[in-house]
Amino acid sequence: MTHQDQDRYTAAMHAMQSGVAADQSGGSEDGTPKHLRVGVNSALVSVAGIGRLLIDKGVITQDEYEAAVADAMENEVRLYERRLSERLGSTVTLS
Incomplete structure (x- = not known):
């Protein structure tokens, strides 16, 4: 850079x-x-x-980029499902 x-x-x-x-100081509710x-x-x-x-x-291509972003988000969901399943002791499926 x-x-x-x-x-x-x-x-x-x-x-x-x-x-x-x-x-945030103006009242953002996030x-x-x-x-x-x-x-x-x-x-x-x-x-x-x-x-x-x-x-x-x-x-x-734009399509390849968007597919890769979707793939990455789905992977993130799987990571959370695994983490939550381990913590809660039962299978968690997020949708």
Whole structure:
């Protein structure tokens, strides 16, 4: 990452963090701590940026990107099902 892009990313991260703080102080009902919301937003933006770059360069198609995102989400569901099943002592199926 160039210094210019790093500076842009850092500035945007700070601005987004400020937006999260303002939203929460203004009565947002998401109830999550500021740093968790910032982390989630940062991950979403990073994934979207990488996906857009790969699509624009012709490395992958939009359909392939969307399928990979769906695959990853389904994997996350399986991880939670396994974790919850172990904790509760019975099979958990999320839908």
